[in-house]
Amino acid sequence: MNIIVVKDYDAMSKEAFKIMKAVVTDKKDAVLGLATGSTPIGLYKEMIADCKAGGASYKDVRAFNLDEYVGLDYSSDQSYVYFMRANLFDHIDIKLENTNIENGKAADAEAECARYNALLAANTIDLQILGIGSNGHIAFNEPGTPFASVTHVVDLTENTIKDNSRLFKSIDEVPRKAFTMGLSNIMAAKKIVIMANGANKAKAVYGLVRGEVTEDVPASILQNHADCTLICDEAAASLL
Numbered sequence: 001m002n003i004i005v006v007k008d009y010d011a012m013s014k015e016a017f018k019i020m021k022a023v024v025t026d027k028k029d030a031v032l033g034l035a036t037g038s039t040p041i042g043l044y045k046e047m048i049a050d051c052k053a054g055g056a057s058y059k060d061v062r063a064f065n066l067d068e069y070v071g072l073d074y075s076s077d078q079s080y081v082y083f084m085r086a087n088l089f090d091h092i093d094i095k096l097e098n099t100n101i102e103n104g105k106a107a108d109a110e111a112e113c114a115r116y117n118a119l120l121a122a123n124t125i126d127l128q129i130l131g132i133g134s135n136g137h138i139a140f141n142e143p144g145t146p147f148a149s150v151t152h153v154v155d156l157t158e159n160t161i162k163d164n165s166r167l168f169k170s171i172d173e174v175p176r177k178a179f180t181m182g183l184s185n186i187m188a189a190k191k192i193v194i195m196a197n198g199a200n201k202a203k204a205v206y207g208l209v210r211g212e213v214t215e216d217v218p219a220s221i222l223q224n225h226a227d228c229t230l231i232c233d234e235a236a237a238s239l240l
C-alpha cells in the first residue's frame with residue numbers, strides 16, 4: 001500500500017484530487033467509484049473548482065456509488081443519491097444518466113442487488129474513492145463481512161448508526177439497513193484511494209495498514225490490492 005501522510009484535511013483532499021485529475025485526464029471515459037460521508041467532500045470541492053475553471057471534464061465519465069440507505073431516495077436530503085448531486089454531480093459536467101447508485105426504495109431488494117452487481121461486472125472501476133469507518137468498515141461492509149461479498153443489504157452496526165446520527169435530526173431517524181457494494185466489488189477496482197482524517201480514525205487506519213488481514217477489519221483486505229493509496233492526515237496516522 002502507498003501511504004501519504006499530510007498535515008490536514010485540506011492537504012488530504014488536494015493529494016486525492018491529484019490522483020483523480022490524472023485518471024480522468026488520461027482516460028476521458030473513466031469509470032469512477034465514489035463515496036459519500038464527510039471524508040470525500042474536500043476532494044469533490046477540488047473537482048468542482050477545477051471543472052468550473054475549465055480543467056478536467058467529466059462529460060464521458062461514468063460513476064458508481066458505494067452504498068445507499070434502504071428506504072431513502074432523492075426525495076430525502078439524507079439519501080446518498082441526494083448527497084452526490086448536492087456535493088458533486090450538480091456542479092460538474094457529468095451526465096446524471098451516467099451516474100449509478102443502488103435504489104434505496106427498490107421494492108425487491110434482492111433484485112436490486114443483482115441489478116447493481118451485473119452493472120459492476122460489466123464496468124470495471126478505474127478509480128475507487130473510499131473513506132473508512134471508525135470500526136474499519138469500507139462502504140457499509142461492517143466487521144465480519146465476508147471478503148468474497150458482492151452488493152448486498154446490511155444491518156448497520158450500532159457504532160455506524162451512532163457515527164452517522166450526527167447528520168440526522170435524531171438517532172431514531174438513521175436507517176437501520178443499507179445497500180452496499182461488497183468487498184469483492186471494491187477489490188475489482190484497478191486503483192483505489194482511501195482517505196482518513198481525524199484522531200477517531202487512527203485505530204481503523206492502524207488496522208487498515210498494519211493489522212492482520214481479517215474480516216473483523218474489513219478495510220484490511222486492501223493490503224491485498226495491487227494499487228491502493230492511503231492518504232491521511234497526521235491525526236489519523238498517529239498510531240502507524
Ligand code: PGA
Pocket residue numbers: 036037038039040131132133134137138139
Ligand atoms: P465519514 O464516513 O467520511 O463521514 O467519516 C466514512 C465511512 O463511514 O466510511
